[in-house]
Amino acid sequence: MPELPDVEGFRRTLVSCARGRVIRRIDVYDEGVLHGVSRQRLRSELEGRRFTEPERHGKWLLAHTGGPTLLLHFGMTGRLVCCSPDDPVHPHDRVVFTLGRERQLRYRDQRKLQGLWLADPAGTERILSRQGPDAGKVGRADLRAALAGRRGSLKAVLMDQSVLAGLGNLLVDEILWRSCLPPGRPAGDLSAADCDRLHTEMRRTLRAAVRAGCVPPRDSWLTGRRDDPAPTCPRCGSPLRRARIAGRGTVWCPRCQP
Numbered sequence: 001m002p003e004l005p006d007v008e009g010f011r012r013t014l015v016s017c018a019r020g021r022v023i024r025r026i027d028v029y030d031e032g033v034l035h036g037v038s039r040q041r042l043r044s045e046l047e048g049r050r051f052t053e054p055e056r057h058g059k060w061l062l063a064h065t066g067g068p069t070l071l072l073h074f075g076m077t078g079r080l081v082c083c084s085p086d087d088p089v090h091p092h093d094r095v096v097f098t099l100g101r102e103r104q105l106r107y108r109d110q111r112k113l114q115g116l117w118l119a120d121p122a123g124t125e126r127i128l129s130r131q132g133p134d135a136g137k138v139g140r141a142d143l144r145a146a147l148a149g150r151r152g153s154l155k156a157v158l159m160d161q162s163v164l165a166g167l168g169n170l171l172v173d174e175i176l177w178r179s180c181l182p183p184g185r186p187a188g189d190l191s192a193a194d195c196d197r198l199h200t201e202m203r204r205t206l207r208a209a210v211r212a213g214c215v216p217p218r219d220s221w222l223t224g225r226r227d228d229p230a231p232t233c234p235r236c237g238s239p240l241r242r243a244r245i246a247g248r249g250t251v252w253c254p255r256c257q258p
Contacts, residue, residue: 004166005209017082033115058165075113155183156246
């Protein structure tokens with residue numbers, strides 16, 4: 001599932017492929033990924049406009065055009081791909097933006113769990129108002145405030161996009177392992193020192209993952225071991241544990257995260 005680092009990678013794809021370019025034509029191959037906007041309105045509102053500097057908030061990508069903003073959410077399998085118009089249409093290409101004779105930006109998504117929205121500034125603000133602060137930008141004090149008094153498990157609270165935007169299953173497990181905090185611990189029980197350590201490791205993990213464009217499956221990361229047949233901790237070598245926490249497959253080290 002695309003998480004904050006993946007969406008930041010899609011933002012960079014949008015910058016390199018489309019920023020400053022005029023949208024010449026929009027082809028909608030599957031209207032099921034459009035939310036609150038028809039194929040006809042999408043074309044009438046955006047064709048002839050120019051993509052400007054995009055933004056990202058959590059898992060949302062905001063493609064500004066100097067008029068309405070195109071908001072993209074990638075669900076579990078969505079991505080942005082820069083192609084040539086001569087490239088064959090992929091079976092999962094849902095919306096294609098032709099930017100000239102040599103370039104297309106394609107929204108490609110197998111499972112179609114999210115999609116595209118079109119909004120004016122007020123509509124964009126309404127959509128993002130349901131999101132917490134961006135995990136890559138939140139400060140120490142704001143993280144403490146976000147976790148204070150929360151009764152849910154750390155895993156559940158950190159994955160709640162209304163609390164903190166951008167973190168998914170892999171990132172949360174990785175950050176908690178690096179922070180030596182168990183995923184089932186109540187979020188509201190963290191001390192100030194625990195919160196500060198969590199903040200430090202979250203920032204370090206996100207910086208490394210953004211550079212990689214994903215949550216990298218490195219041997220030195222929990223992510224690189226979690227799918228092994230008999231996974232062991234990269235730090236201490238202890239067998240890792242698996243369980244479902246907050247409805248998601250969760251991996252942790254019982255020795256490092258007591």
